[in-house]
Amino acid sequence: MGACLLGAVxxxxxxxxxxxxxxxxxxxxxxxxxxxxxxxxxxxxWLGTDALGRDVLxxxxxxxxxxxxxxxxxxxxxxxxxxxxxxVSGYYGGAVDRVMMRFGDMQLAFxxxxxxxxxxxxxGPGLGNIIGVLGLTSWVTYARVVRSEVLSVREREYVQSAxxxxxxxxxxxxxxxxxxxxxxxxxxxxxxxxxxxxxEAGLSFLGLGVGTATPTWGSMLADAREYMTDAWWLxxxxxxxxxxxxxxxxLLGDWxxxxxxxxxx
Amino acid sequence: MAPFVxxxxxxxxxxxxxxxxxxxxxxxxxxDPTYLMIPENYTRAQITDFRHQMGFDRPWYxxxxxxxxxxxRGDFGVSLRNRIPALxxxxxxxxxxLELALAAMALSxxxxxxxxxxxxxxxxxxxxxxxxxxxxxxxxxxGFWLGLLLxxxxxxxxxxxxxxxxxxxxxxxLPGVTLATYSMGRTARVVRASMLDxxxxxxxxxxxxxxxxxxxxxxxHALRNALMPIxxxxxxxxxxxxxxxxxxxTVFGWPGIGRLVVNAIYEKDFPIVETAVIxxxxxxxxxxxxxxxxxxxxxxxxxxx
Numbered sequence: 001m002g003a004c005l006l007g008a009v010x011x012x013x014x015x016x017x018x019x020x021x022x023x024x025x026x027x028x029x030x031x032x033x034x035x036x037x038x039x040x041x042x043x044x045x046w047l048g049t050d051a052l053g054r055d056v057l058x059x060x061x062x063x064x065x066x067x068x069x070x071x072x073x074x075x076x077x078x079x080x081x082x083x084x085x086x087x088v089s090g091y092y093g094g095a096v097d098r099v100m101m102r103f104g105d106m107q108l109a110f111x112x113x114x115x116x117x118x119x120x121x122x123x124g125p126g127l128g129n130i131i132g133v134l135g136l137t138s139w140v141t142y143a144r145v146v147r148s149e150v151l152s153v154r155e156r157e158y159v160q161s162a163x164x165x166x167x168x169x170x171x172x173x174x175x176x177x178x179x180x181x182x183x184x185x186x187x188x189x190x191x192x193x194x195x196x197x198x199x200e201a202g203l204s205f206l207g208l209g210v211g212t213a214t215p216t217w218g219s220m221l222a223d224a225r226e227y228m229t230d231a232w233w234l235x236x237x238x239x240x241x242x243x244x245x246x247x248x249x250x251l252l253g254d255w256x257x258x259x260x261x262x263x264x265x
Numbered sequence: 266m267a268p269f270v271x272x273x274x275x276x277x278x279x280x281x282x283x284x285x286x287x288x289x290x291x292x293x294x295x296x297d298p299t300y301l302m303i304p305e306n307y308t309r310a311q312i313t314d315f316r317h318q319m320g321f322d323r324p325w326y327x328x329x330x331x332x333x334x335x336x337x338r339g340d341f342g343v344s345l346r347n348r349i350p351a352l353x354x355x356x357x358x359x360x361x362x363l364e365l366a367l368a369a370m371a372l373s374x375x376x377x378x379x380x381x382x383x384x385x386x387x388x389x390x391x392x393x394x395x396x397x398x399x400x401x402x403x404x405x406x407x408g409f410w411l412g413l414l415l416x417x418x419x420x421x422x423x424x425x426x427x428x429x430x431x432x433x434x435x436x437x438x439l440p441g442v443t444l445a446t447y448s449m450g451r452t453a454r455v456v457r458a459s460m461l462d463x464x465x466x467x468x469x470x471x472x473x474x475x476x477x478x479x480x481x482x483x484x485x486h487a488l489r490n491a492l493m494p495i496x497x498x499x500x501x502x503x504x505x506x507x508x509x510x511x512x513x514x515t516v517f518g519w520p521g522i523g524r525l526v527v528n529a530i531y532e533k534d535f536p537i538v539e540t541a542v543i544x545x546x547x548x549x550x551x552x553x554x555x556x557x558x559x560x561x562x563x564x565x566x567x568x569x570x
Contacts, residue, residue, distance in 0.1 A: 110546050118538055194404075198405075239413070243410070247401060250401055
């Protein structure tokens with residue numbers, strides 16, 4: 001179910017150049033605020049047009065691309081950094097562990113969106129910036145989960161014997177510890193794709209996301225606020241897009257959790 | 266118990282020092298505020314003088330030490346915009362934000378607790394499935410979008426509720442519901458999972474066997490044992506609510522810290538941003554300290570070593 005929803009959104013975003021009835025940036029002021037299904041000059045605007053006469057469906061499709069791209073890359077960054085820190089921290093323990101975990105506590109003391117907001121305010125809007133911010137503010141969860149798994153894996157007999165046999169730390173971490181924790185990390189990553197997409201939409205809504213030149217679901221909603229009472233479709237569809245995508249990711253995460261790690265059920 | 270509380274308290278202080286450093290770093294990296302503060306016709310010499318006077322020409326660690334020294338005494342600098350001390354400006358907005366967050370928290374728990382318990386006790390029924398799908402949808406709905414839809418429906422179409430500003434209970438309904446939705450979904454799901462876990466224990470069978478009523482078993486035996494993860498989540502959720510308030514307050518024109526921060530960001534008034542960030546983090550850290558201490562009362566098995 002989750003995979004279906006995601007597949008539909010993913011497929012639509014990949015195929016957006018062919019599916020989109022119009023270039024998403026094409027401004028036709030004479031066609032402004034057309035209701036959904038309206039036909040104008042031979043083009044059917046399935047989801048209507050916005051205040052500048054741009055086709056909502058075309059913009060939604062590009063927005064899907066941005067949302068998924070930001071979600072996936074930010075999570076890849078956060079997941080890699082967090083898993084690496086968790087592995088090292090859990091394996092070595094001691095001072096390294098204490099410093100890392102205390103640092104994580106500090107970061108968790110900030111409500112996530114507030115930290116992202118403050119950093120974006122300094123860096124300014126931009127695709128790279130938002131991916132970096134959302135990626136680097138999410139490492140703590142992975143680090144904690146992976147660390148606690150490594151703490152128990154470290155004491156298992158096969159790891160002890162690998163160490164006795166002279167395996168290097170890198171080998172123990174990557175060959176013995178990582179496969180044991182990767183399932184958990186993937187589950188965390190899936191849920192964090194969902195929260196990252198929501199965060200990106202929220203930041204774009206506040207004008208501190210990808211930037212105004214690119215249509216994103218969040219910025220489309222921000223633009224829609226002015227026309228809320230006259231053009232319900234401008235408010236409705238971008239939000240539905242976010243809801244369907246995030247719901248798909250969450251459903252997938254639920255399924256993965258049951259599948260990969262029955263202990264978490 | 267006492268040594269544990271002291272140690273956790275010291276831990277929290279360390280975290281807050283770290284928080285102040287991160288907040289300072291954000292402010293520092295935002296660039297030299299000189300040009301936001303001086304008149305345009307200043308000469309180069311006057312600018313150098315001004316920077317020296319304000320201490321902007323000192324190395325970052327000196328500036329941070331100075332900042333921390335002042336912050337401890339409650340001096341968080343002055344708003345660049347209207348030259349008013351930042352702390353009172355932010356503190357003034359605190360009650361509104363706390364009111365909204367607490368209302369959302371109360372609403373979320375009032376719905377999520379019974380829903381989660383019912384879903385767990387009637388596992389596999391339609392009620393269970395419906396409430397869990399509902400929970401997942403709640404968790405997947407972007408709050409600001411829900412806010413816009415609520416404004417459109419209850420404020421504009423039906424004209425039942427005020428859509429902007431702070432006032433009586435009526436003003437609290439729409440933003441409260443908007444903010445509560447996410448944590449409601451998440452809490453309901455955690456309550457269910459935690460209850461299922463508790464209901465699987467032997468003491469539940471014993472309680473049933475000795476003839477206790479179903480309600481007594483569920484509420485007195487199962488729910489009490491299921492509370493730990495729920496309390497942890499409440500502590501964490503409060504942070505999510507405070508953060509979510511940033512967007513919700515913007516949508517509903519709610520005069521809290523969130524809207525203050527967003528406006529301060531637009532106006533590049535970084536002392537305000539910094540103060541608000543530190544203050545919210547302080548509330549959050551303190552709350553989680555309370556949660557940790559509450560563990561001992563909820564579950565005597567927790568040992569503080």
